[in-house]
Amino acid sequence: MAGCRRCGEVLGSHTARGVRLLIRTACSRDREALIRFYESLSRETVYTRFFAIIRYFDPYVDSLLRNSRAVVVVAEAPDGRIVGVAEAVGDEGGGAESGIAVLEEFQGAGVGTALGAAILEAARACGFRRLYGYVMPSNVAAYRLALKFGARVVGMYESLYRIEFDLAEGEDP
Ligand SMILES: CC(C)(COP(=O)(O)OP(=O)(O)OC[C@H]1O[C@@H](n2cnc3c(N)ncnc32)[C@H](O)[C@@H]1OP(=O)(O)O)[C@@H](O)C(=O)NCCC(=O)NCCS
16 A cells, blocks of 8 residues: 555454454555455445445455555454455545445454554544544444544435544544
8 A cells, every 4th residue: 555554554453253353554465355355245234334236346445555545454364364444545635534344253343443443543643634434324333333433423425424533633432
C-alpha cells in the first residue's frame, strides 16, 4: 500500500476463537489473501458491508491497494489467513470513508472491536480529520461497534445511517 502507514506495521493482537490474530496494516503483497477473504464471506456479510451482491473482488482490492489515500488494516491468523479487514479511504475534504468486515466464524469475538481501534489509530496517524461510514439500520452489530468508539449518527443516506467519528476530538474506549 502506498498510503500513510508502513506496509505490515503491527498495530496490536487479539485472540478470538482460540486463534491469535495479528492486527496490522496491509499492502500489495496481501492482494491474494484480501481477495480470498472477501470471496469467502457469505452473501449476507457482503451485502451488509457493500449494500450490493459482489462476486469478484479483484477490482475492489486493486483499487484499494493502489489508492495512496487508503489505509487498510487486517486481522491475520498464524497461517496467513485474513479473517477481518477495516479500511479508511481518504476523500478530497480531509475525511475518510470506512468499511469493516469480519469472517462469519470470527464474528462476535471482539475482532471488529480490535480492527475498529486499529483503523481509528491508523486514520488519525494519516491525518484524516473525520472517519465516516454507512450502516443499515438493521445492522445492530455494526451500530453497537460504532457507538463503542464514539460515533455519531449524522443523517440518512438513501436508506442507510451515515455515522461519523471526529478524529480530532474522539477518544478510543
Ligand atoms: C459489524 C462487524 C464488523 C462486527 O465485528 P465483530 O467482530 O462481530 O464485532 P465484536 O465482536 O467486536 O462486537 C462489537 C459489538 O457488536 C456487538 N455484536 C456483535 N455481534 C452482534 C450481533 N450478532 N448482534 C448484536 N450485537 C452484536 C457486540 O456485542 C459488541 O458490542 P459490545 O462490546 O457493546 O457488547 C461484523 O459483524 C461484520 O463483519 N458484519 C458484516 C459487515 C458489516 O456489517 N460491516 C459494517 C458496515 S461497513
